[in-house]
Amino acid sequence: MSKKAFIGVYGCQMNIADAERMEGVLKTLGYNRVNEMQEADLIILNTCCVRETAEDKVYGKIGEIKHLKQQNPRLIFGITGCMAQKEGEALIKRAPHIDFVLGTGRVAELGNVVGQLEDEQIQHFVDTTMDDAVEAASRMPVEREGTLSAWVPIMYGCNNFCTYCIVPYVRGRERSRRAEEILSEVRDAAAKGYKEITLLGQNVNSYGNDQEGFMSFAELLKAVDEVEGIERVRYMTSHPKDLSDEVIEAVKNGRHICEHFHIPVQYGTDKLLKRMNRKYTVAQYKALVGRIRSSVPNASITTDLIVGFPGETEEDFKGMLDFLSEIRYDAAYTFIYSPRTGTPAADMPDQVPEEVKKDRLHKLMDVQNEISLAINEKLVGSDTEVLVEGPSRTDKSVWTGRTRTSKIVLWPYEGNEQPGELRRVHITQAQTWLLKGKLAE
Ligand code: SAH
Ligand code: SF4
Ligand code: F3S
Numbered sequence: 001m002s003k004k005a006f007i008g009v010y011g012c013q014m015n016i017a018d019a020e021r022m023e024g025v026l027k028t029l030g031y032n033r034v035n036e037m038q039e040a041d042l043i044i045l046n047t048c049c050v051r052e053t054a055e056d057k058v059y060g061k062i063g064e065i066k067h068l069k070q071q072n073p074r075l076i077f078g079i080t081g082c083m084a085q086k087e088g089e090a091l092i093k094r095a096p097h098i099d100f101v102l103g104t105g106r107v108a109e110l111g112n113v114v115g116q117l118e119d120e121q122i123q124h125f126v127d128t129t130m131d132d133a134v135e136a137a138s139r140m141p142v143e144r145e146g147t148l149s150a151w152v153p154i155m156y157g158c159n160n161f162c163t164y165c166i167v168p169y170v171r172g173r174e175r176s177r178r179a180e181e182i183l184s185e186v187r188d189a190a191a192k193g194y195k196e197i198t199l200l201g202q203n204v205n206s207y208g209n210d211q212e213g214f215m216s217f218a219e220l221l222k223a224v225d226e227v228e229g230i231e232r233v234r235y236m237t238s239h240p241k242d243l244s245d246e247v248i249e250a251v252k253n254g255r256h257i258c259e260h261f262h263i264p265v266q267y268g269t270d271k272l273l274k275r276m277n278r279k280y281t282v283a284q285y286k287a288l289v290g291r292i293r294s295s296v297p298n299a300s301i302t303t304d305l306i307v308g309f310p311g312e313t314e315e316d317f318k319g320m321l322d323f324l325s326e327i328r329y330d331a332a333y334t335f336i337y338s339p340r341t342g343t344p345a346a347d348m349p350d351q352v353p354e355e356v357k358k359d360r361l362h363k364l365m366d367v368q369n370e371i372s373l374a375i376n377e378k379l380v381g382s383d384t385e386v387l388v389e390g391p392s393r394t395d396k397s398v399w400t401g402r403t404r405t406s407k408i409v410l411w412p413y414e415g416n417e418q419p420g421e422l423r424r425v426h427i428t429q430a431q432t433w434l435l436k437g438k439l440a441e
Helices: 013-028 052-071 082-087 089-094 107-118 133-139 167-171 179-191 217-225 245-253 270-275 282-295 314-327 354-377
Strands: 003-009 031-033 042-047 076-081 100-102 125-127 149-153 196-200 232-236 260-262 300-307 331-336 383-391 398-403 408-412 422-430 434-439
Touching (some): 003 013, 042 052, 042 082, 082 089, 082 100, 100 107, 107 133, 149 179, 179 217, 217 232, 217 245, 282 314, 300 314, 300 354, 408 422
Parallel strands (some): 042 076, 076 100, 260 300, 300 331
Antiparallel strands (some): 383 422
16 A cells, blocks of 8 residues: 655745755655545645745744644654755654654755664654755656646756845755756656646856856756747746846747746845845846846846844845835835844844834835736736646636746637637736736637
8 A cells, every 4th residue: 555645835936946956766665645644644844034024934834744644653754855955863852753864965865864764764864964955956856846837947956145144054055966967857857747847946147157168047948948949948046146148138039938037135225135146236237127027028027125134224225115105116025134043134223113014015015016007007908928727726617828938828718729729818907916817718
């Protein structure tokens, strides 16, 4: 009888991609992935620690699992991902019902560890040494979650050390995968029917910089664009300081590379950008947006924003709102600054009170939502290409897909559309986060 594994995934796409590799390894041990924790013989939480709220969610789940462990002492329970890397042994001290903790560089050990715990050769296991995740990725089989879109890690780690961010501490320095391996993974996904590839890394633009003789990110994008069967190529995330004109050209001239630039600005004033160690100025960023818009006029541009960073004054915040009104992003992911122990910003003076942070977040979202809606409203009346995904989660008679610019589109099901097809949709209605329409032909 097959065993059942539950893998809870928190945080970013990198964690989704890692979980797909864990599932691949677990399959070789006879596990099938299940959606209910209660059914599982093995529970893994693949965790995130980018903000305190992410950690709180995981600690809540760890508490729930204590009861499951009491009911079923044979249940194996492990923590992987960024919190595992950050906390290590301390997690087991805090919650002794955790059987193993594997850091971000040690995912390839998962099979061995689970095997030994099953055989009761070991009681507990903790390893957070920073091994080479690059090699691990190529060794581990992949069980992808979806059937249309494939996540393909191209590099691990980050060298940027933005002063608020924990990622470089829990993911290590930048390590790029070999292009041949990436391309063979892409070809394999295409052969299995995947239509969309998203190349993943904390800072994809610096792909290859850590190795002698590797191709540039723009060259890699062009190579992926050529793979037979792939209809859409996406990537994330791009650090604005490294997004080259070569990449913009690749998007402009590419056949399948999507016209969407996610370029997290984080803040809209030079003072805060400097304190955040982002290594660009507002003027440089605006010039980048100008280059994108002149080369790829129909591109969507999205961003990440942080409010309540230490030292942010009302005047700074006003500068941020003005900046948003000037740039006019299609969408923004907005976050309240969360101090992370061990990062420089956590020790900076002038931390902003929680109520002020929340108030600023709401004001920021109001301004951005109005802009997003206005941009989407301009699309009403136009036809756009969507990659058909399938029925929407809440209403089976409504189908959903995405535009090349990464906007969600909903339309009434007509009976002949198939997941994975490219279809044209006539847009009839706009909302802040999505578009509605009907099939155009
Ligand atoms: N490497 C990517 C993503 C990093 S994490 C990048 O550089 O864009 C995703 C987002 O989380 C960041 O863009 C940032 O906006 C946010 N973030 C990171 N650390 C944070 C913190 N301590 N508090 C609040 N938001 C944070
Ligand atoms: Fe964090 Fe900055 Fe690296 Fe992004 S670029 S992961 S925000 S340190
Ligand atoms: Fe979170 Fe780690 Fe991603 S901290 S955002 S899961 S890299």
